[in-house]
Amino acid sequence: xxxxxxxxxxxxxxxxxxxxxxxxxxxxxxxxxxxxxxxxxxxxxxxxxxxxxxxxxxxxxxxxxxxxxxxxxxxxxxxxxxxxxxxxxxxxxxxxxxxxxxxxxxxxxxxxxxxxxxxxxxxxxxxxxxxxxxxxxxxxxxxxxxxxxxxxxxxxxxxxxxxxxxxxxxxxxxxxxxxxxxxxxxxxxxxxxxxxxxxxxxxxxxxxxxxxxxxxxxxxxxxxxxxxxxxxxxxxxxxxxxxxxxxxxxxxxxxxxxxxxxxxxxxxxxxxxxxxxxxxxxxxxxxxxxxxxxxxxxxxxxxxxxxxxxxxxxxxxxxxxxxxxxxxxxxxxxxxxxxxxxxxxxxxxxxxxxxxxxxxxxxxxxxxxxxxxxxxxxxxxxxxxxxxxxxxxxxxx
Numbered sequence: 001x002x003x004x005x006x007x008x009x010x011x012x013x014x015x016x017x018x019x020x021x022x023x024x025x026x027x028x029x030x031x032x033x034x035x036x037x038x039x040x041x042x043x044x045x046x047x048x049x050x051x052x053x054x055x056x057x058x059x060x061x062x063x064x065x066x067x068x069x070x071x072x073x074x075x076x077x078x079x080x081x082x083x084x085x086x087x088x089x090x091x092x093x094x095x096x097x098x099x100x101x102x103x104x105x106x107x108x109x110x111x112x113x114x115x116x117x118x119x120x121x122x123x124x125x126x127x128x129x130x131x132x133x134x135x136x137x138x139x140x141x142x143x144x145x146x147x148x149x150x151x152x153x154x155x156x157x158x159x160x161x162x163x164x165x166x167x168x169x170x171x172x173x174x175x176x177x178x179x180x181x182x183x184x185x186x187x188x189x190x191x192x193x194x195x196x197x198x199x200x201x202x203x204x205x206x207x208x209x210x211x212x213x214x215x216x217x218x219x220x221x222x223x224x225x226x227x228x229x230x231x232x233x234x235x236x237x238x239x240x241x242x243x244x245x246x247x248x249x250x251x252x253x254x255x256x257x258x259x260x261x262x263x264x265x266x267x268x269x270x271x272x273x274x275x276x277x278x279x280x281x282x283x284x285x286x287x288x289x290x291x292x293x294x295x296x297x298x299x300x301x302x303x304x305x306x307x308x309x310x311x312x313x314x315x316x317x318x319x320x321x322x323x324x325x326x327x328x329x330x331x332x333x334x335x336x337x338x339x340x341x342x343x344x345x346x347x348x349x350x351x352x353x354x355x356x357x358x359x360x361x362x363x364x365x366x367x368x369x370x371x372x373x374x375x376x377x378x379x380x381x382x383x384x385x386x387x388x389x390x391x392x393x394x395x396x397x
Contacts, residue, residue: 149259232266
């Protein structure tokens, strides 16, 4: 077992070093820029705190608070796995899967509310499962000040309390659900459009395809016959709710995923239960299956972390999943080389990104994607490869 602990310790160290390296070199994203310059909330406050505290550490300074939250979430998840799973092998398996999930990796290096939601939710579960329910109930209202996704959690907790007939939890969740609805409302708008397949694809990206496939099977299997504890109930309720809503509209997956991911220990528990009841000669297929799942998960995570070289091999590099982070930054640096410090852009989010890089909105010059008469072309390159081209034109007042 000491070798297993050593392996996990090395993996954790490498994981943190790589995350710091990625966060340091990743330019600010459109969503991050919008939060940074938008209306004050707890995420923007943390971003400004990091920026003010470490002003010389460009890019990573706004993300340091979220890297620290990631460390807290790893600690909480490990302890949560300890409560659900009894043996060390199961706990370490659960922890390594959580560590490698693309969705968890993304939330660690980006300034989003996901880390805060995960921390508060996992802390609530730990307190609740350790029968410190009063402290758990006192923790729940804090989610009101983090994000609108608290509406989803309160609804799932309400159904759990109703099912288990837990009157104190039922009263608390009814009250909090009502307050959250009054604060954030319910976002149902537009014509009904089916985004079911898109939602499945997003979950597959967050979990890794094979992990999500087995996770979905595990949730269903526990529904039929298994330990339906509070972790499973919330995860299953939120997962089903997200799929139902996606039948009529696109859902913000970041509002649902944190409450689903935390059920990873339930999936691991089911796997080891199925694995250990079989004779040794019939366990090979389970080991092979687990090996394939871990291999695909590792490849997905490595591609996510070491994504920059993909710009050099993609035929259309502007379609790279990280293009919204890098192309505005490379474009801003090229504009600065040409002495341009003010320019108008078509998208307000791009204006926020340019503002972060020191280029203000202006009324004399305009940046466009289409060539025009008298336009000056701006070629965006990465290691001498042309990534994209945009054009600067004068605005005729």
